[in-house]
Amino acid sequence: MTGTPAQVGRHGPTRRRVLTTALAAGATALGAGALTGCGSALAADDGSTVRLWDLFSGADGGLLNDMVAKAGPDMPGTRVERTVLEWGTPYYTKLAMASAGGRGPDVAVSHMSRLAGYAPTGLLDPWDLSVLAEYGIAPDDFADAVWSRTRFDGKTYAIPLDTHPFIVFYHPEPAKKAGLLTADGTLDTDAFSSPDRFLAAGKELAKASGKQGIAFGYVTDTAQCWRLFYGLYHQTGGRFELPEGGPAEVDVDRMATVIAFMAKIVDGTVNPRSLDYASAIASFVNNQTAMILSGEWELGTFRSTDKNVGAAPFPTVFGTPAVYADSHSFVLPRRDHPDEEHRHRTHRAVAALLKAGQIWATAGHIPAYTPVTETAEYAALKPQSHYAQAADHVVLDPAAWFAGAGSDFQNAMSQVLQQALLGDMTPDRAARAMVRRLDTFLSKPSPA
Numbered sequence: 001m002t003g004t005p006a007q008v009g010r011h012g013p014t015r016r017r018v019l020t021t022a023l024a025a026g027a028t029a030l031g032a033g034a035l036t037g038c039g040s041a042l043a044a045d046d047g048s049t050v051r052l053w054d055l056f057s058g059a060d061g062g063l064l065n066d067m068v069a070k071a072g073p074d075m076p077g078t079r080v081e082r083t084v085l086e087w088g089t090p091y092y093t094k095l096a097m098a099s100a101g102g103r104g105p106d107v108a109v110s111h112m113s114r115l116a117g118y119a120p121t122g123l124l125d126p127w128d129l130s131v132l133a134e135y136g137i138a139p140d141d142f143a144d145a146v147w148s149r150t151r152f153d154g155k156t157y158a159i160p161l162d163t164h165p166f167i168v169f170y171h172p173e174p175a176k177k178a179g180l181l182t183a184d185g186t187l188d189t190d191a192f193s194s195p196d197r198f199l200a201a202g203k204e205l206a207k208a209s210g211k212q213g214i215a216f217g218y219v220t221d222t223a224q225c226w227r228l229f230y231g232l233y234h235q236t237g238g239r240f241e242l243p244e245g246g247p248a249e250v251d252v253d254r255m256a257t258v259i260a261f262m263a264k265i266v267d268g269t270v271n272p273r274s275l276d277y278a279s280a281i282a283s284f285v286n287n288q289t290a291m292i293l294s295g296e297w298e299l300g301t302f303r304s305t306d307k308n309v310g311a312a313p314f315p316t317v318f319g320t321p322a323v324y325a326d327s328h329s330f331v332l333p334r335r336d337h338p339d340e341e342h343r344h345r346t347h348r349a350v351a352a353l354l355k356a357g358q359i360w361a362t363a364g365h366i367p368a369y370t371p372v373t374e375t376a377e378y379a380a381l382k383p384q385s386h387y388a389q390a391a392d393h394v395v396l397d398p399a400a401w402f403a404g405a406g407s408d409f410q411n412a413m414s415q416v417l418q419q420a421l422l423g424d425m426t427p428d429r430a431a432r433a434m435v436r437r438l439d440t441f442l443s444k445p446s447p448a
Contacts, residue, residue, distance in 0.1 A: 047342060049079045050349045053095065054109040055087045059300055060363055067359045071352035074135075078349055088406040092117075095333065099123040104333025106346045112149050112158055112327035113397040113404035119152040120401070121447060125332040126155035131344055135351035142368050143391045146327050149399065158329035159350055160368030162360060165325035165390040166227045167296050169383075170205075170310045174290040177208035185310075186386050192315035195261045202270035205290040213270045215289035217280025218418060223410045224277060225262070225417035228293060231324030232258045234395045235317055242400045246442030248435055255431035259420050261317070265293075266421050274422060296387065299364030311383035313390035325394035326405055327368060366391045401446045412437050 056064050061084060068080045083105065085091045092114060098104035100123060110118065118124050129139070139147055142160055150158040168187070175181050180201055182188050192198045206213035218224040233240065238254035266273050275283065284292040285305050292302075293314070302309045314323045330350045332343075357367030358377055366388050367373055379385050397403040403410070413434055420430035 047339075048077055048345075049081050050107065050342075050346050051081050051083065051105040052107050052109070053083050053085060053091075053105045055085055055091050056109070057084055057087075063359055063363055067353055067356040070356040070359055071349070074352035074355060075345075075349045078345055080349055080353075092406070096123055099333040102334060102336050104335075106332075106342065107330050107350060108333055109161070109328055110158065110331045111405035112146065112160065112329045114407075115149065115152070115158050115329070115331070115404075116399045117401040117404065117447075118331070119157040123334055124157050125334050125338065126157055127159055127332060128343070128347060129156055131347040132159070132351055135348050137351045137354060137369070141370050143370065143394070145392060145394045146368055146396075149327075149396055150329070158327075158331050159354070161328045161330060161354065162357070162365035162368050163325050163327050163391040163394055164296055164365050165313065165323045165387070165394055166231055166293070167314050167323070167387050167390060168291055168293055168312050169284065169298070169302055170291040170312075171209075171284075171287060171306055172308055172310050174205055174209040175310065178204040178290070180204065187310060187312040189312055189315040192317065195264070195317055198261075198315065198317050199264055199270060202265070202291070206270065209287070209290040211287070212272060212283065212289040213291060214265060215275060215280040215283045215292040216265060216271055217275045217277035217292075217294075218266070218414070218421060219274050219276040220418075221277045222406075222414055225414040225421065226410045227295070227324045228262060229255075229258055229413070229417055230397070231314055231322055231395060232261065232317060234322035234324075235320045237318075237320050240398065242398050242403075242438065242442055244442070244446065246439045248438035248442060250435060250438070252428075252431045252435060255434065256427040258318070259417065259427035259430050262417070263421050263423070263427065296364040296366070296384075299384070309383065311387050313387045313393070321393040322395050323390040323393050325390065326396055327394075328365070329368075400441070402441050402444070409441055412441075 054064065064082065068082070085094060095104065095108055095110070096118070132138070137159070143163070146160050146163055150156050150160065170187060172181065172185065175187065178201070180188050180191050191201045202213035204213070216224070216228065233255060236254040236258065238251040239249055241249035243249065265271055271289070280292060280294070281298065281301060283289045285302060296311070299311070316322070332346070354369040355372070357369050357372040358375070361367050361372065361378060361381055361384055364384060366384070368391070372378055373388050378388070397405070397410070402408070416425070416430050416433045416437065419425040420427055425433070
């Protein structure tokens with residue numbers, strides 16, 4: 001998706017600004033710990049500390065710590081202090097409150113798909129590309145498909161850390177037995193290059209494994225159906241525009257075609273009909289299925305039982321290369337009077353972290369800073385380097401204030417799609433139901 005958020009004026013207070021400022025003030029009234037306990041920029045230091053809010057716990061959190069250590073020599077005299085907050089709505093609510101009150105951290109991690117709900121409302125400050133250039137970071141260092149979403153009103157509001165696409169994982173042994181690997185041992189994506197070929201390949205995988213072919217966990221999940229649908233829909237070349245106030249400008253027939261294909265994937269001939277997310281993961285990990293449609297973020301889980309697990313960009317089923325993805329990005333929470341020297345320090349710290357992206361790549365994420373992915377060291381990472389080209393064809397959620405990672409929008413779309421995949425709704429009815437929900441979201445006024 002290469003569009004940019006709708007142009008919205010930023011002069012004077014907005015409804016979002018008034019609301020979030022009030023919330024931030026209320027939090028302050030409850031006690032300074034309501035925000036300062038989460039790494040507020042108000043805590044005293046000598047000016048050498050760059051405070052970062054992020055949502056990385058577990059293995060990813062450990063890798064980010066390693067990146068901070070690796071980046072040290074590139075940001076002498078600077079210490080990065082991380083505060084890890086709960087993923088999803090709690091994180092974005094707290095970020096909005098802190099930004100509205102000018103009490104946020106120096107820098108924060110945000111999904112790129114959330115930018116349309118933050119940049120137009122004045123909750124973020126723009127990055128100074130000239131300062132980043134001093135430290136070797138330029139727009140040309142990022143894939144156009146991702147960089148195009150960083151800008152609003154002529155300014156850059158996000159610096160991508162990674163691209164995390166929806167891809168395919170497979171066990172090499174049954175894939176080879178099914179004749180679906182190329183001479184170099186990578187997946188022959190041409191064998192999946194149409195709906196019929198995709199389904200036929202799934203059946204061959206099932207025969208080769210003696211079990212199931214392709215796993216897809218979607219039941220009760222708030223995003224999986226949407227991720228699969230949106231990537232496939234863009235492969236059809238169908239229009240998907242969400243003008244403010246509506247109605248949605250989409251191709252209902254192409255939507256129905258995609259939904260019908262998705263339903264065939266889970267009709268019981270290629271994959272069990274009703275797997276939830278955890279069950280699909282378990283079926284692949286336990287070799288009950290030969291392939292799984294999932295996010296690259298599950299690489300560590302899959303490699304824990306199959307060190308040779310393979311992966312590839314999501315196949316082009318409908319003619320136009322497109323892979324659903326999102327991007328973790330660095331943003332600058334708004335400050336009324338930012339300290340320019342400290343902002344300069346923050347830019348330098350982010351540049352240093354981007355250059356340490358090889359560490360981040362070990363988890364499966366595709367570093368957004370392309371000089372990292374062009375190294376021999378990255379090429380040696382398997383299977384990460386086998387799906388790195390997905391970054392050139394990614395599509396992010398629509399650039400709408402209500403869309404993005406962890407949003408009610410994704411959940412609403414997934415609920416309709418789930419009904420179709422379970423056989424409770426025909427594809428054409430599901431497509432029309434999705435359009436009705438799209439129009440409902442569009443009828444709501446933007447908080448900006």
